[in-house]
Amino acid sequence: MSPALARSLIWVAALLPALAVVVLIREGDLASPSAALNFLGRLTGIAGLALMLASAILSCRVPGFDRPFGGLTKLWKTHHYLATAAFLLLLAHPLLLAFAAAPVSMEAAVATLVPSGANWGLWTGWAALVLMMLFLGPGYRFFGEPDYQRWKYLHRLAAPAVILALAHTFLLARTLPWFWEMVLWVGLAALAVVSISYRFVWSRTFGRLPYRIERVERPANNVVELELAAAGQPLRYEAGQFVYLTPRDPNLANGRGEEHPYTLSSAPGEPNLRIAIKALGDASRAIQDVAVGSEALVEGPYGGFFPQTSSPEAPELWIAGGIGVTPFLGRARHLASLGEAVDIVMIFCVQDEARAVWLDEFRELASRLPGFVFNMHYFYQQGPLDGTFLSEHCPNVAARTVYICGPGPLLTIAQQVALQAGVPRTRIVTEEFDLL
Ligand SMILES: Cc1cc2nc3c(=O)[nH]c(=O)nc-3n(C[C@H](O)[C@H](O)[C@H](O)COP(=O)(O)OP(=O)(O)OC[C@H]3O[C@@H](n4cnc5c(N)ncnc54)[C@H](O)[C@@H]3O)c2cc1C
Incomplete structure (x- = not known):
């Protein structure tokens, strides 16, 4: 169904x-x-x-x-x-x-x-x-x-x-x-x-599982990727799903004890969870300085953005915008860990080079995951994403299932471009980072 x-x-x-x-x-x-x-x-x-x-x-x-x-x-x-x-x-x-x-x-x-x-x-x-x-x-x-x-x-x-x-x-x-x-x-x-x-x-x-912040990576200026180790029963999840994270670091300036939804950027096979967070408001800004060793609660997993399996027979197009890249990061890491061939074209849309987070990792994943093609799209150079860019960088668009995650305007443009390229509406799947 x-x-x-x-x-x-x-x-x-x-x-x-x-x-x-x-x-x-x-x-x-x-x-x-x-x-x-x-x-x-x-x-x-x-x-x-x-x-x-x-x-x-x-x-x-x-x-x-x-x-x-x-x-x-x-x-x-x-x-x-x-x-x-x-x-x-x-x-x-x-x-x-x-x-x-x-x-x-x-x-x-x-x-x-x-x-x-x-x-x-x-x-x-x-x-x-x-x-x-x-x-x-x-x-x-x-x-x-x-x-x-x-x-x-x-x-x-x-x-x-x-x-x-x-x-x-x-x-x-x-x-x-x-x-x-x-x-x-x-x-x-x-x-x-x-x-x-x-x-x-x-x-x-x-329902909330206890975790400990094991490591904090800083892939960009206003983005952290937290690594969390289970302090009890670990969470079972699929790539690209999200959780509600409640940080409990007593020194957090904002958002302590407050739950916020974040996508898991780790692959399900990894021993720890990874969550990448961009400073977009009070709580997400404060968590950029969360203390290593502090406790956090994790509730979930939620979401059904991606299908449970992937194969070259079901080609995909991924369109990510800004921090909306996190579900794709988790899925690409997962597929690379499986090592099976896929047929996936990814377009990562950002304003400029400074916001192209995980660029090196995506390129490295593309080099070892057979059938995974990675493209960047810079708004300040190429303007809004359009049909010409899509046809140049993605063969047989109309035959693919399109997954889009990013800010509202990108979601709208990417859906329009995919529809114009002949993708039926039923094969366009979107994920919004906004519950209101
Ligand atoms: C399914 C989903 C997955 C997400 N994944 C990521 C991710 O991987 N990385 C990332 O950086 N961000 C992600 N977000 C966005 C993240 O939840 C918000 O940026 C964060 O909650 C903002 O809180 P704030 O207090 O810092 O900002 P605020 O200034 O309070 O809010 C900024 C925006 O976030 C929304 N928001 C605030 N609090 C919540 C909340 N508790 N639940 C839902 N929306 C809220 C607001 O409506 C507003 O649009 C995701 C959101 C959703 C719904």
Whole structure:
């Protein structure tokens, strides 16, 4: 099953309660425009709450669970879209019910929208909606460049929002028979609780593996490559996967005890883990000075960027931009350690020579890995990556699966160039270094 199909199935499953309501529609539900609006109002409420709970269930971050869905970044995009759809449906829900009540009287319509007195059913519904606005808002670029830590703190409001939305439903729901209403919401809420407990209790207690920073290499000015030795059970992973790293060096200026996602640049067969980090913000800048010998916790592995095997029969094109080179570095090291022939063309896009990190190592890997061709692309000399560069440096582009990892603009350009070169969309795989 393709990752896109697997992710579509999540939507179908999340929309099943709403589908059941449509299937069980009664004659009276569409008897008049007002009844139809009322039905739609209840339907949007049920669909919205089910999508909200499905979104909560997807936040569990169980290593391996994300792989069939194309990796954690893709799964979390689905989580984000489910929450957005839930919010829009839940916003439409009271408006539709108010419009449905309008033909009876304006007072009835207003009473549907504006809670008064001890009308806990309405108060809880509005409180849930307001909390949703607060915790979802900072995640949209529409409101400016998101601040990850602020977004993370505000995201904690998701739990009270879900509880209030459930309370609202228990107090007011009357679309399905009471018993089924209970089974549905208690079942989905229980799954959400298990999922969130896994994430915040189980994985923090048992899921993080202890490591020690063994060595710090400085391949460029603002980049370090950390080597970590297991202080207990070692992590098992595939090349190009990523982990959440929590450094515990007490002298770190920023980001101590804070988890951040980083790709493993080591090959799975190596005794230690390697993680290359570019200074992009407070925590990644501070970790450039992490002390050798200090402790760190590693959680994962996550991601499903690459297929599990590689062969000349399945030719690949790798397009890396900046620090987005790390999954390719890990995979090239791994394939070189296996020594089997491959058919891979790599294009490493950077601004200028100063940012061409690991250039010598890539050239050395290309010299001993049969079928691995390495090319550099310098923006300041050659301009944006284009079809001419691609056709000159990569034979039979259209027959390859294209893997792209890098900053947003490169991702967009590289996808366009690959599509224009005849690569079908289904054979373009991207990895984003941004979870928002
Ligand atoms: C799947 C994945 C793999 C990555 N692999 C690497 C890698 O191999 N090497 C590397 O140098 N960087 C990698 N990154 C990026 C790295 O996680 C961020 O640069 C780092 O978290 C920035 O934190 P900061 O506090 O220094 O910067 P900030 O100024 O806080 O943020 C800079 C950017 O990083 C994002 N970010 C910040 N904190 C987090 C977080 N905890 N989780 C997700 N995103 C965050 C922000 O949204 C912002 O876009 C990867 C990111 C992802 C999602």
